[in-house]
Amino acid sequence: MISRNIVRSFLLFYLLFPFLFLIYSFRIDSWPNLEELFWAFKNSFIQAFFSALFSLLLGLWVAMGLLSFSDGFRRRYRRIFEIICLLPNFLPPLFTLLALLNVVDPFPMGTIGIILAHTAINFGLVAVLITILVESKIGSLAELAEVEGCSRWQFLRYAFLPILRRDLLLLGLFVFAVCFSGFSIPLIVGGGTGTTIEVLIYEKIRLSSNWSEAVLLASFQSLFIFGITMVARKDVATNANRIVNFRFLRMPSGIAILVILSFLGFYGYIQGVIDGFKQVSAFYEIQSALIWNFLGSVAVGLSTGILSFASLLAIAFCSPSGWRERIMLGYVAPSTSLCCFAFLMFGMNEEFWPFVKIPLALNVLFLGALYRMGWDGILKSLASQIEIANSFGASSWLIFQEVVLPQVASRAALLSGIAAVWACGDYAASRILSHRDLTLAMTIETLMSSYRLGLATVLSLALVFCGALCFFFMTGVGRVFSRKSI
Amino acid sequence: MVNVKHFVIFIAVIFLSLFVAVLNKNDDMKLQEAKPVLRVFGYASFTGQWGAGPSLKQIFEKDCDCQVQFIQGSDSGILLQRLKLEGESLGADLVVGLDQFDLQKALAEQKWRELNISDLDVYDEVKPALQNNYFVPFDWGVISFVTRKGEFEKNPENFDDLLSPNLKRKIALQDPRTSSPGMQFLSWVIRAKGEEAGFKYIKKMMEQAHSFSPSWSSAYGLFSKKQAKTALSYVTSPVFHRVEEKNNDYIALEFNEGHPVQFEFAAIPESCRNCELAERFINLMLSDQGQKLIMQKSYMFPVVRNVKEGTVFADIPQFKTLGDFEIPSTQEVERLLKKWSDLRRGDSN
Numbered sequence: 034m035i036s037r038n039i040v041r042s043f044l045l046f047y048l049l050f051p052f053l054f055l056i057y058s059f060r061i062d063s064w065p066n067l068e069e070l071f072w073a074f075k076n077s078f079i080q081a082f083f084s085a086l087f088s089l090l091l092g093l094w095v096a097m098g099l100l101s102f103s104d105g106f107r108r109r110y111r112r113i114f115e116i117i118c119l120l121p122n123f124l125p126p127l128f129t130l131l132a133l134l135n136v137v138d139p140f141p142m143g144t145i146g147i148i149l150a151h152t153a154i155n156f157g158l159v160a161v162l163i164t165i166l167v168e169s170k171i172g173s174l175a176e177l178a179e180v181e182g183c184s185r186w187q188f189l190r191y192a193f194l195p196i197l198r199r200d201l202l203l204l205g206l207f208v209f210a211v212c213f214s215g216f217s218i219p220l221i222v223g224g225g226t227g228t229t230i231e232v233l234i235y236e237k238i239r240l241s242s243n244w245s246e247a248v249l250l251a252s253f254q255s256l257f258i259f260g261i262t263m264v265a266r267k268d269v270a271t272n273a274n275r276i277v278n279f280r281f282l283r284m285p286s287g288i289a290i291l292v293i294l295s296f297l298g299f300y301g302y303i304q305g306v307i308d309g310f311k312q313v314s315a316f317y318e319i320q321s322a323l324i325w326n327f328l329g330s331v332a333v334g335l336s337t338g339i340l341s342f343a344s345l346l347a348i349a350f351c352s353p354s355g356w357r358e359r360i361m362l363g364y365v366a367p368s369t370s371l372c373c374f375a376f377l378m379f380g381m382n383e384e385f386w387p388f389v390k391i392p393l394a395l396n397v398l399f400l401g402a403l404y405r406m407g408w409d410g411i412l413k414s415l416a417s418q419i420e421i422a423n424s425f426g427a428s429s430w431l432i433f434q435e436v437v438l439p440q441v442a443s444r445a446a447l448l449s450g451i452a453a454v455w456a457c458g459d460y461a462a463s464r465i466l467s468h469r470d471l472t473l474a475m476t477i478e479t480l481m482s483s484y485r486l487g488l489a490t491v492l493s494l495a496l497v498f499c500g501a502l503c504f505f506f507m508t509g510v511g512r513v514f515s516r517k518s519i
Numbered sequence: 520m521v522n523v524k525h526f527v528i529f530i531a532v533i534f535l536s537l538f539v540a541v542l543n544k545n546d547d548m549k550l551q552e553a554k555p556v557l558r559v560f561g562y563a564s565f566t567g568q569w570g571a572g573p574s575l576k577q578i579f580e581k582d583c584d585c586q587v588q589f590i591q592g593s594d595s596g597i598l599l600q601r602l603k604l605e606g607e608s609l610g611a612d613l614v615v616g617l618d619q620f621d622l623q624k625a626l627a628e629q630k631w632r633e634l635n636i637s638d639l640d641v642y643d644e645v646k647p648a649l650q651n652n653y654f655v656p657f658d659w660g661v662i663s664f665v666t667r668k669g670e671f672e673k674n675p676e677n678f679d680d681l682l683s684p685n686l687k688r689k690i691a692l693q694d695p696r697t698s699s700p701g702m703q704f705l706s707w708v709i710r711a712k713g714e715e716a717g718f719k720y721i722k723k724m725m726e727q728a729h730s731f732s733p734s735w736s737s738a739y740g741l742f743s744k745k746q747a748k749t750a751l752s753y754v755t756s757p758v759f760h761r762v763e764e765k766n767n768d769y770i771a772l773e774f775n776e777g778h779p780v781q782f783e784f785a786a787i788p789e790s791c792r793n794c795e796l797a798e799r800f801i802n803l804m805l806s807d808q809g810q811k812l813i814m815q816k817s818y819m820f821p822v823v824r825n826v827k828e829g830t831v832f833a834d835i836p837q838f839k840t841l842g843d844f845e846i847p848s849t850q851e852v853e854r855l856l857k858k859w860s861d862l863r864r865g866d867s868n
Binding site: 484 | 591744853
């Protein structure tokens with residue numbers, strides 16, 4: 034039987050590989066300019082802090098709206114609203130940005146613009162996660178409070194916020210970490226005034242080939258996120274799947290705000306799609322390539338999804354693992370470009386290797402974020418069950434198989450579905466690690482760099498479809514794993 | 520009850536089939552052992568489906584008894600990084616898409632084969648770019664601001680016109696640190712106004728800029744979506760809209776200061792494996808047929824004389840160019856960029 038220590042060591046090595054390889058490959062012979070570092074750090078911190086704050090506030094409101102669809106016939110429609118919430122995560126950042134530019138005109142480039150864009154991208158995801166959190170932690174309590182005659186305000190003040198405070202803080206921290214180490218949006222919207230550490234790293238590599246400073250900056254960024262995560266303490270979570278009547282917490286205005294924001298945002302996108310359809314005949318000559326690009330996207334999306342699923346289950350297998358859990362909670366991969374260059378320099382890059390390396394790199398980049406999206410909480414909620422099974426002398430494999438897996442599989446699948454969606458929309462990592470346009474996202478980027486924004490917008494519809502396909506495939510996998518036994 | 524093991528096998532089979540199908544798709548992967556392979560390393564808009572690369576490959580493979588394989592990099596900066604990091608293992612026989620600001624860096628970081636390009640019959644504007652023995656220009660573009668008809672009552676005619684209050688936050692520019700046209704604009708202003716006055720002007724332009732996008736495509740996308748009234752692009756940009764969208768509304772603005780010229784170069788690394796094939800591919804790129812293809816696919820001017828005649832490219836008005844061609848040193852480029860960054864940072868504080 035596989036030893037838990039071997040799995041733990043392998044996971045640790047896999048996550049630290051980019052750092053170890055970069056430090057081994059590049060001699061650290063120069064230090065970043067402190068003034069420059071402070072300036073980039075300030076920009077990173079401010080934009081990440083406010084992005085997290087606004088995402089949390091807006092996400093909370095929308096989550097109350099989603100809870101209006103938590104029982105009876107309404108539950109069927111909830112999936113549609115959840116997809117609308119997750120849609121900004123499906124599309125390449127430029128599309129989200131163009132959609133946003135239709136609403137906010139003139140758009141404030143710089144730090145304020147980065148905050149706006151990050152909030153627009155993340156609030157939906159936060160809303161979906163808060164909904165899951167509320168359902169699993171305080172669903173029954175909400176019912177009880179309603180029966181006991183508690184007012185909504187009293188419940189929010191004396192139960193909702195005190196119980197979920199730490200979880201919301203952790204969720205905020207998750208958004209903070211994602212935004213702090215975000216690359217595409219600060220690069221596009223920052224425009225020189227909002228340069229973040231991540232953008233500075235890219236500039237160090239691209240402009241002056243200064244790998245030494247780039248590696249140091251990436252290490253500083255990861256250590257900072259790690260440090261603040263150490264400060265945050267995690268509460269013990271519960272995991273319940275019972276459908277609860279949430280009349281008490283319903284706030285239809287949350288759905289209204291979601292629909293209004295989505296309509297305003299996607300109106301421009303839909304217009305772009307309609308304009309792009311006028312040139313759609315241009316796709317005729319490359320239809321075969323597009324079909325293969327679609328399959329390439331599915332392959333990359335599913336590989337990343339399955340790899341994330343396996344990694345999350347491996348973490349669950351190793352749980353509880355003390356200090357390693359703290360590492361996971363604070364883990365942030367080195368910047369996108371550095372991480373990808375580490376994989377690029379290691380071993381072969383020909384033939385099928387890009388299909389191996391891209392999911393591996395994306396998994397390293399996503400895993401920390403997935404862990405902070407509630408995986409740690411669900412594992413903690415199982416700690417007492419594991420302890421009891423241990424005391425009865427059950428082996429770690431048996432405990433995983435019979436206790437842990439059935440309870441965590443669907444959540445692991447949900448998280449890896451999100452990773453699959455992110456992977457479908459990725460072109461930055463794929464561009465570094467592959468020798469040609471393998472995926473739809475890469476082709477979209479190529480189209481945009483040859484004047485064809487309209488066609489790129491049309492093609493992004495296929496990307497959304499591809500992302501949805503991977504997402505539903507992964508959630509299906511979770512359903513099977515949670516129902517069956519090995 | 521269905522056993523999960525069966526389900527896992529089912530997923531594995533689907534997944535592997537997909538994997539194998541995607542791998543088998545690529546003809547480039549199934550390189551025939553007997554045929555030599557020419558590996559061309561270039562940026563996406565050259566090697567991608569819409570670029571000139573695939574058509575050139577088709578023509579070249581008809582006669583060369585070889586196979587052409589493209590290796591794609593995102594832009595010239597990343598091309599050079601990959602070339603440096605992966606070195607011989609990348610196996611690039613030919614590198615396509617460096618511009619004049621990359622040349623010194625490319626020379627410092629790599630060894631290149633000498634090319635004999637002295638007998639090329641090129642346009643006068645291109646002659647200065649032939650002054651080195653390693654890099655051969657294969658297309659060129661005149662940098663200019665592009666706008667839609669009717670955006671201005673009176674079109675801007677010089678740099679100072681761009682400082683008009685009507686254009687506040689309405690000019691889509693590129694970040695010179697990450698974009699070649701962005702660097703061209705910085706260099707353009709400094710050459711036209713001198714360094715001190717140039718940076719004073721750039722400081723004022725920071726108020727006018729809608730954004731400093733990381734790439735030409737992002738800036739042009741913002742302009743296309745009417746977020747900006749004008750964008751820094753190429754004199755040839757309106758031709759794309761005329762030819763592919765049947766839209767005559769786009770025009771390039773001519774400035775009194777004269778316009779900078781951007782060249783794109785090809786070069787053969789010293790470490791090439793199929794060096795002779797690489798030279799033949801360059802010859803194809805510089806042939807009338809190759810030049811026509813590059814012009815039509817990349818919407819850039821051909822370097823070889825008489826190629827554009829009789830095409831829509833011949834109708835493009837001839838803008839006054841800056842004339843002199845310089846290959847700035849890496850230190851000089853870094854110094855200017857640092858000054859730009861400091862200015863931009865100061866702007867934010």
